[in-house]
Amino acid sequence: MKKYVFLFLGLSVLFMSCSSDDNVIDPGVTPNPDPGSGSEVDITAQHFMWQAMNLWYFWQAESTELGDSKFSSDAEYTEYLEDHPDPESFFYDTLVFGEDRFSFANEDYSELVSSLSGISQSNGLEFGLGLIGDTNNVFGYVQYIWPDSDASTKDIQRGEFFTRVDGVQLTVDNYVELLFGDNSSYTLGMATVTNNTISDSAKEVQLTKIENQVEDPILIAETLDVNGTKVAYLMYNRFLSSFNEDLNAAFAQFVAEGATELVLDMRYNPGGSVNTSRLLASMIYGTNTSDVYIKQRWNAKVQAQLTEDFLTDYFASSTGSSAINTLNLSRVFVIATGDSASASELVMNGLEPYLDVIHIGETTRGKNEFSITLVDDVENTYIYNSNREGNINSQNSWGLQPLVGRNENADGFYDYTSGLNPDITLSEDLTNLGILGDVNEPLLARALQEISGTAAKIDFTVEMPANSITSSRFHTPVKDNMYLEKPLQLNKQ
Structure with a gap:
């Protein structure tokens, strides 16, 4: 049985560097022909996809396409790959639909890796999209704008509406191409809302996507005085490890300013x-490193090879570079909506056994699996x-981001594929989105009332109500991905 030396990712994407000879994953017996031998179809990408997914995919045992005994010979395996000439379609055919809503492939792995670090091509405009009445026409509404982006220099702000791109009405059939296509710039045709009716206006805003833009996920971090109570408010828009020290510094500020409550805005x-x-x-609960934060569950063939220490994540006392600044709270107010997913939900679920998590907003997206x-x-x-x-095979640039495991909290709870339901239900109002961080912004105001x-x-x-069909953040290469960043620890073979 062939074994592979298992190394890990450095920097900020998946696994940190490790060179121990003990770190060996046994992938099992799988067909392994030369994908270029005697084939008229280039099946290099398909061969990689099948091998990788057969080993790592969380639902490998349930996939009809990834079974360990699916092929009786290398020739049968090669024929199967040749019958699927399109790599992208082949990848999605391996998924277990009904269970897996989030695994994806990218034809350029370098684009995928960059996006996991928060680097992308962006004009800095974040928006939601909704349907106009009972039609297939689509409108957009501005949620927020990245500081120091192209959009931040233009006449456009939170709460404004648009209906057209380069003069073309947005529809369910064209919005992806018009807003998220290869075009590096476009002109938005703005709109107004009166009596819940959307009407085109003459205003236009031209925006340009800039290469290698990095979003600071900490949009707002300030301490509010609410009738003598110091309330920390954190508007946090993505979990990026490259900003861990900035996040810790924000909590140092909260501690120094005497905050005794926290509103964590992850909407x-x-x-x-x-x-x-x-x-x-x-930073919210405390630094007791003996308290379990989450536990991981992988597919059976991988799970059996991982140590209990690796599978269990405890609360931290250090970022790795500095001591954690913690508020040591007994409750936290979390603003979360249908745009809140994966690591956002993980924080809420991981904290639930230890403190009172008061969820204000809407039911979250429901993504409790992680990927590599x-x-x-x-x-x-x-x-x-x-x-x-x-x-990396220079003849194959494909990168995969499949779901490979599921997280459960210290109480063993993980079943929130339908989302986490709010304790206090309140939708954003498109006629009154308010100013983020302002005490009169409705969702923040509702938390402060509590x-x-x-x-x-x-x-x-x-x-x-802001009943969006999608948002700009779900049309980036990283989408709503939740990924690991620690070295594997394997049981001795």
Whole structure:
């Protein structure tokens, strides 16, 4: 039975560097022909995809296409690959639909890796998209704008609407191409809303996507004085490990300013690093490293080879570079919506056994699985490692981001594929989105009302709920991915 030396990713994407000879994953017996031998179809990508998914995919045992005994010979395996000439379609055919809503492939793994670090081509405009009445026409509404982006220099702000791109009405059939296509710039045709009716306006805004833009996930970090109570407010929009020290510095500020309550605003946060979620949870709850934050569950063939220490994540006392600044709270107010996913939900679920998590907003997206990045580096068991770029098959640029495991909290709870339901239901109102961080912004105001125990003067009636069909953050290469960042620890073979 062939074994592969298992190395790990450096920097900020998946696994940290490790060179121990003990770290060997046994992939089992799988067909392994020369994909170029006697084939009229280039099946290099398909061969990589099948091998990688057969080993790592969480639902490998349930997939009709990835069974260990599916093929009786290498020739049968090769014929099967040749019958699937399109790599992208082949990848999605291996997934277990009904269970897996989030695994994806990218034809350029370098784009995928960059996006996991928060680097992308962007104009800095984040928005939701909704349907206009009972039609297939689509409108957009601005949720927030990245500081120091192209959009931040233009006449456009949160709460504004648009209906057209380059003069063309947005529809369910064209919005992906018009807004998220290869076009590096476009002109938005703006709109107004009166009596819940959307009408085109003459205003236009031209935006340009800039290469290698990096979003600072900490949009707002400030301490509010609410009737004498110091309330920390954190608007946090993605879990990026490259900003861990900035996040810790924000909590140092909260501690120094005497904050005794926290409103954690993740209404637009689609997820990211599992380790960063652990650090954030520790900044909220405490640094007791004997308390379990989450436990992982992989597929059977991988799970059996991992140590209990690796499978269990505890609360942290250090970021790895500095001591955790923690508020040591007994409760936290979390603003979360359908745009809140993966690592955002992980923080909420991981904290639930230890403190009172008061969820304000809407039901979350429901993504409780994590992923890893796979590339065509067979000697590294297909795990991407930034130090092994020269070992990746130069004839195959595909990268995969499949779901490979599921997280459960200290109480063993993991079943929130339908989302986490709010304790206090309140939708964003498109007629009154408010200013993020302002005490009168409706969702924040509702949290502050709970904290103060006094009735707010704000009317929380929602005239036009923000029922989005999608948002800009779910159309990036990283989407709502949740990924690991620690070295594997394997049981002795």
